[in-house]
Amino acid sequence: MFDDKNPLTPLSELGEFGLIDHLTKHIKIKRKSTKLGxxxxxxxxxxxxxxxxxxxxxxxxxxxxNLGYMPxxxxxxxxxxxxxxxxxxxxxxxxxxxxxxxLSSRFPVEAVEELYSGMLLAAKNYNVDxxxxxxxxxxxxxxxxxxxxxxxxxxxxxxxxGAKPNDLxxxxxxxGGAYMGLQxxxxxxxxxxxxxxxQPDLEPYSYIVERQLKPEARKDIPQILKKLEVKPTAxxxxxxxxxxxxxxxxxxxxxxxxxxxxxxxxxxxxxxxCEEFNLDSTTVLLNGGEDYExxxxxxxxxxxxxxxxPNLTVIGxxxxxxxxxxxxxxxGEKIELIARGWNNIKEEEE
Amino acid sequence: MFDDKNPLTPLSELGEFGLIDHLTKHIKIKRKSTKLGxxxxxxxxxxxxxxxxxxxxxxxxxxxxNLGYMPxxxxxxxxxxxxxxxxxxxxxxxxxxxxxxxLSSRFPVEAVEELYSGMLLAAKNYNVDxxxxxxxxxxxxxxxxxxxxxxxxxxxxxxxxGAKPNDLxxxxxxxGGAYMGLQxxxxxxxxxxxxxxxQPDLEPYSYIVERQLKPEARKDIPQILKKLEVKPTAxxxxxxxxxxxxxxxxxxxxxxxxxxxxxxxxxxxxxxxCEEFNLDSTTVLLNGGEDYExxxxxxxxxxxxxxxxPNLTVIGxxxxxxxxxxxxxxxGEKIELIARGWNNIKEEEE
Numbered sequence: 001m002f003d004d005k006n007p008l009t010p011l012s013e014l015g016e017f018g019l020i021d022h023l024t025k026h027i028k029i030k031r032k033s034t035k036l037g038x039x040x041x042x043x044x045x046x047x048x049x050x051x052x053x054x055x056x057x058x059x060x061x062x063x064x065x066n067l068g069y070m071p072x073x074x075x076x077x078x079x080x081x082x083x084x085x086x087x088x089x090x091x092x093x094x095x096x097x098x099x100x101x102x103l104s105s106r107f108p109v110e111a112v113e114e115l116y117s118g119m120l121l122a123a124k125n126y127n128v129d130x131x132x133x134x135x136x137x138x139x140x141x142x143x144x145x146x147x148x149x150x151x152x153x154x155x156x157x158x159x160x161x162g163a164k165p166n167d168l169x170x171x172x173x174x175x176g177g178a179y180m181g182l183q184x185x186x187x188x189x190x191x192x193x194x195x196x197x198x199q200p201d202l203e204p205y206s207y208i209v210e211r212q213l214k215p216e217a218r219k220d221i222p223q224i225l226k227k228l229e230v231k232p233t234a235x236x237x238x239x240x241x242x243x244x245x246x247x248x249x250x251x252x253x254x255x256x257x258x259x260x261x262x263x264x265x266x267x268x269x270x271x272x273x274c275e276e277f278n279l280d281s282t283t284v285l286l287n288g289g290e291d292y293e294x295x296x297x298x299x300x301x302x303x304x305x306x307x308x309x310p311n312l313t314v315i316g317x318x319x320x321x322x323x324x325x326x327x328x329x330x331x332g333e334k335i336e337l338i339a340r341g342w343n344n345i346k347e348e349e350e
Numbered sequence: 351m352f353d354d355k356n357p358l359t360p361l362s363e364l365g366e367f368g369l370i371d372h373l374t375k376h377i378k379i380k381r382k383s384t385k386l387g388x389x390x391x392x393x394x395x396x397x398x399x400x401x402x403x404x405x406x407x408x409x410x411x412x413x414x415x416n417l418g419y420m421p422x423x424x425x426x427x428x429x430x431x432x433x434x435x436x437x438x439x440x441x442x443x444x445x446x447x448x449x450x451x452x453l454s455s456r457f458p459v460e461a462v463e464e465l466y467s468g469m470l471l472a473a474k475n476y477n478v479d480x481x482x483x484x485x486x487x488x489x490x491x492x493x494x495x496x497x498x499x500x501x502x503x504x505x506x507x508x509x510x511x512g513a514k515p516n517d518l519x520x521x522x523x524x525x526g527g528a529y530m531g532l533q534x535x536x537x538x539x540x541x542x543x544x545x546x547x548x549q550p551d552l553e554p555y556s557y558i559v560e561r562q563l564k565p566e567a568r569k570d571i572p573q574i575l576k577k578l579e580v581k582p583t584a585x586x587x588x589x590x591x592x593x594x595x596x597x598x599x600x601x602x603x604x605x606x607x608x609x610x611x612x613x614x615x616x617x618x619x620x621x622x623x624c625e626e627f628n629l630d631s632t633t634v635l636l637n638g639g640e641d642y643e644x645x646x647x648x649x650x651x652x653x654x655x656x657x658x659x660p661n662l663t664v665i666g667x668x669x670x671x672x673x674x675x676x677x678x679x680x681x682g683e684k685i686e687l688i689a690r691g692w693n694n695i696k697e698e699e700e
Binding site for chain 2 (some may be wrong): 017035036039040041042043044045046047048049050051052053054055056057058059060061062063064086087089090092096098099100101102131132133134136137138139140141143145147148149150154157159160161235236237248252339
């Protein structure tokens with residue numbers, strides 16, 4: 001991971017306060033709503049009467065990421081992005097985040113710098129401020145806890161609970177790539193364990209590997225929707241998998257849903273790799289998580305506004321709750337959707 | 351910890367979403383500024399143009415707490431309280447918090463319920479809303495990450511950076527208790543390891559043990575100061591130890607400080623236990639952390655307003671930066687203060 005020519009700096013050399021100073025001294029505040037960032041007991045913000053959105057996520061080594069194939073800079077970037085995604089999923093603008101790290105002494109200062117460089121790159125790309133945090137030791141492994149803040153006019157905010165029968169279900173981008181990227185990385189990691197000199201050729205998999213290692217949140221979607229003058233009736237981001245998110249959305253809105261297999265947006269790269277791994281692409285798309293696309297419902301009268309937009313695909317429609325939540329297959333079969341979650345796809349395939 | 355008569359529920363039985371639903375379903379929102387709490391991609395808040403304070407802390411098992419003598423309910427309570435303390439340290443009002451947990455599968459559902467019951471008790475006692483969070487598995491141990499939010503009128507907020515020469519240094523309550531409580535608990539834990547049937551008698555130590563296990567944040571101090579019409583020039587909370595916090599305050603304010611040993615507020619129980627453990631009470635008070643009292647500076651003209659208030663003690667005065675940061679001992683000796691931190695007191699004593 002690091003160049004062996006230069007000696008690495010143990011965390012103990014800087015100490016907790018020294019480390020925080022070292023990592024945060026170059027941070028520049030960009031947002032008007034940030035009045036004071038890192039360096040006091042609390043950050044000071046002001047949103048001028050707009051609503052404030054707050055979301056929090058925790059990533060644990062060995063559960064959410066594997067440093068065997070996840071470079072620390074990418075990990076830092078991804079940890080921020082997945083939190084910002086929750087703010088965009090409220091149809092809001094992300095503005096700030098805090099980050100808390102617990103790390104074991106096996107991480108040198110240079111490793112934490114790498115992690116921070118990824119987080120600060122995300123801050124730059126998404127125009128959000130890093131306003132505070134905590135860094136501490138852990139008995140084992142790395143834990144990253146991030147809280148994202150955002151703002152929106154009260155009337156613009158979209159919850160999970162507003163979908164109503166006959167609304168259309170829309171998704172941004174394409175799905176399944178992050179999961180298949182993970183499959184490729186895990187396969188290469190196994191090869192590496194057996195033969196550390198193996199040079200993996202990830203080039204043919206660059207799209208899906210990037211979807212896994214450096215996902216982007218759909219900052220653009222709330223902006224596009226605003227421009228199109230479409231306010232979704234309900235919205236959620238896709239972190240755990242399409243099935244699971246549809247079920248959340250229906251549960252919160254007290255509705256059912258019909259989802260059409262033939263409409264599901266798959267990138268050709270995902271189809272190819274699914275064939276290579278002998279996985280059914282619809283199963284991957286429904287249950288593979290971490291795509292961080294936005295899933296939302298719109299009133300039918302707004303259909304013409306979004307029709308033909310390359311970022312958006314209509315994939316289903318909302319029904320009464322008592323009709324249940326179903327996938328309509330290409331063959332016309334009606335299958336009840338269940339939230340399987342991405343950890344269990346392989347078990348089902350076996 | 352738990353009654354063995356009833357079988358415990360493994361976390362896997364509820365799953366992540368089931369667990370969060372289970373833990374949060376009875377939460378009632380109390381704050382006007384909370385428009386939507388747990389249950390969507392993000393919480394929705396509105397502070398009506400007041401400033402928003404945000405602070406975050408992470409507690410790791412084996413580093414910040416030991417479940418051998420820290421009951422989970424107390425741990426949940428303390429984890430919330432130490433975060434709220436950072437908001438009060440801005441002279442602000444705490445209003446909400448989020449909580450993220452990473453826990454290994456050795457914790458049953460009942461353990462997480464205990465932890466949550468402590469957090470919800472803190473929410474009740476401090477009149478703050480639990481508005482969101484994340485619960486995930488970890489490869490080992492328990493990690494608690496909390497982000498606290500608060501509000502204040504812009505003009506009321508007190509930073510660490512406003513102290514000026516001749517200001518008085520004031521502290522709330524008394525110091526050193528939490529550290530000595532920890533010493534007692536660690537001693538009993540060692541006895542327990544040797545003889546699991548030993549019944550510890552903690553009664554004589556109840557004050558200091560409670561300071562360690564169930565600390566309270568000084569929610570009352572910003573209110574008292576408001577009533578007294580005193581706005582501190584700088585403020586910080588005492589989490590790491592008085593020495594360390596004084597140094598932070600001076601560094602941020604670009605000043606020096608004279609601290610008077612004879613003024614330092616010690617509870618008689620702390621003095622007694624220091625003698626029992628053969629520790630110097632001034633050393634304990636300077637370096638023992640986790641008291642969560644507030645430390646602040648006031649203009650001399652405000653002295654008469656706080657004089658005689660049983661919650662407040664003047665312990666020093668601010669000097670020019672080039673005079674340095676010193677303790678003036680009872681014998682009139684001038685000793686430079688260094689931030690030793692509470693992990694190192696014993697080493698120094700040995």
